[in-house]
Amino acid sequence: IMNLIYRHPNEKQRIPGSNELAAMFGVGRATVTRVLRSLTEGGYLEGHRGIGTFTKHQNFIPVRGEMPPLVGLLAGDGKYFYYPYHVWSLMANSGLALTRGGCNVRTLNLTGPDEETLYTEITHQYLDGLVALDIGPQRFELIRRLREEAGLKVILQVTGNIDADAVGADSFSFDFRQAGVEIGRRLLAEGRSKLYFIFLNEVTAYLLEGIRSAFAAAGKTPEVTAFDWGSPGVFSEIAERLRAEAPEALYVHGEHYDTVRDILDECGIDTRKQCRLVAESHAIHSEYHGLRIDIPFEETGFEIGKRIARHFRDPSLAPEHRSIPLSVSPDGL
Structure with missing residues (x-):
């Protein structure tokens, strides 16, 4: 429902009936009724007797009538219980660069136990792009599918040194x-x-x-x-x-x-x-x-955000890989 509002800011969109929604999400009709009532009370939906329930115009819609690209921030497989410094630094600075570059951001928390389920969960997030952080080679096939089958613009921060050709998407790694x-x-x-x-x-x-x-x-x-x-x-x-x-x-x-x-x-x-x-x-x-x-986590996170924002301005931009050098220095010697 939030995606319908996001993608059709100036149009009322009729949502499916409660029976159809219950079947779609595998929940009881009473649950659907409760959630729809909550969304209606929150000002996201409005009912028209005898016609159905429709999305309601939101004042956060820009003047030009369309929303910016929506980019998801994903850490690892989306199941982190907490974010350690390096992951949070990359996420926070990527998000800052993205929002400064005219995109909107949402963080992704996933539950899928296998690649197929993760693919389904990510594609159901209604994203235009994905920043995948702390990603290992075992996820490269998932990334390929998200790019080629789901059409997402994807950029990675890969754990360790990698073969850039093996990724097929924009990628950053620390040397x-x-x-x-x-x-x-x-x-x-x-x-x-x-x-x-x-x-x-x-x-x-x-x-x-x-x-x-x-x-x-x-x-x-x-x-x-x-x-x-x-x-x-x-x-x-x-x-x-x-x-x-x-x-x-x-x-x-x-x-x-x-x-x-x-x-x-x-x-x-x-x-x-x-x-x-x-x-x-x-x-x-x-x-x-x-x-x-x-390790320049902050600077790299910001460069990642800037890079994917550029892809929305220039769809012909070719993927590239950046290997980020690290400095080693004596401290207190």
Whole structure:
């Protein structure tokens, strides 16, 4: 009903009858009656005796008589219980750029357990475009269908380094591999080769790949102990390892920094000289000595929003991929 109002701002649209709506949404007629009464009381619908129920003109309709493009913001598979910093920063800044660029925005919360259900849910959002954030390669086929079958303008922020040709849509990714190369070079310069890597996942794997590449270029091999975030009791395992020995360097991913830092302090490991810390800057909330990875989430989110807004102004705009460089700098050294 809200889509009918949005797409036909200056026309009254007759909505289906209560029996048809009940069948359409798989609910009881009493539920439909209650919802329609609520929408009527809210000023979205009006009834005409003997004719039916119609949408009602809304004052938010622009003077020119049409609504701006409607763009959905989707994080991952749409089932996030909360948004961590990196996702919210990308969403918020994409939304700002989109609304500044003349689009309207809505966030998407989905429930589908498989790709087919997700496709149906997204196409039932009545969107003109989609910003998909924190997306992995496993969703590329879904994105292709949304573009080619549903006709959505889509732009992605992809987790990790990717082959741009594999996406087929506008995409942004952060160059974790090159950041890993820079970290590897700095560890080599300090004579550090024994590394604890917390945690290994589909994104940080590129970081570790870059570190190993830098060591290989110098004819050396790092001694890496990698921990899997999904392992039961992983923090107890980390604490046990750190009590037994202190690594020369330790990378800790994102929001796990504070937990691992507490474990280091409990084990009496000196992070100034004994063990070089490596962490993303957005996760650091206290005094820090180590290598800091700066990821431009805010700037990238804004560029994503600007890019998809351009597609509505220029439908012939060809898809492009942008690999965003990350900076690695010493902090507190």
